[in-house]
Amino acid sequence: MHSLSLRTPREREQRRESPDSFTSLSLRLPARASELKRAREFVAEAAAEFGLGARPCYEFVFAVNEAVTNAIKHGSPDTDGTIGLHIDADGDSLVCSVCDCGPFVPPTAKPDLTSGEGGRGFAFMSALMDEVELLVEPEATVVRLRKRRAVGAVVPSA
Numbered sequence: 001m002h003s004l005s006l007r008t009p010r011e012r013e014q015r016r017e018s019p020d021s022f023t024s025l026s027l028r029l030p031a032r033a034s035e036l037k038r039a040r041e042f043v044a045e046a047a048a049e050f051g052l053g054a055r056p057c058y059e060f061v062f063a064v065n066e067a068v069t070n071a072i073k074h075g076s077p078d079t080d081g082t083i084g085l086h087i088d089a090d091g092d093s094l095v096c097s098v099c100d101c102g103p104f105v106p107p108t109a110k111p112d113l114t115s116g117e118g119g120r121g122f123a124f125m126s127a128l129m130d131e132v133e134l135l136v137e138p139e140a141t142v143v144r145l146r147k148r149r150a151v152g153a154v155v156p157s158a
């Protein structure tokens with residue numbers, strides 16, 4: 001089941017059950033479209049290290065690319081001109097948080113999923129991820145994407 005939830009910091013659950021074989025990773029990227037390739041490569045490497053299969057890895061990278069694109073296009077960078085990505089393991093799930101320093105502004109109209117124009121990012125993220133959280137804070141927006149590893153998947157050793 002896929003879900004999209006809007007949560008404030010007080011409402012979110014804290015989960016920190018990282019397997020020993022995966023190390024949390026963080027990346028600060030200049031808020032420029034030219035950095036999307038770097039973000040995808042960073043996420044793909046983490047997903048492979050975590051043990052996501054080929055299709056779940058592709059879906060994870062695609063969804064994170066959408067979140068980073070939204071942060072670049074619609075968010076605000078930190079004072080140093082960057083946005084942040086943080087990847088962590090939570091049991092059998094890989095979680096990527098994409099953070100910018102802008103307030104979340106809800107869309108004024110429902111996106112047209114058939115047009116060639118934007119507005120489909122959250123629809124794609126929700127379809128590809130097991131869970132999508134939108135955390136709205138006074139001076140930041142965080143999109144948290146969760147992808148579960150397949151039951152019985154081989155976990156790479158450290």
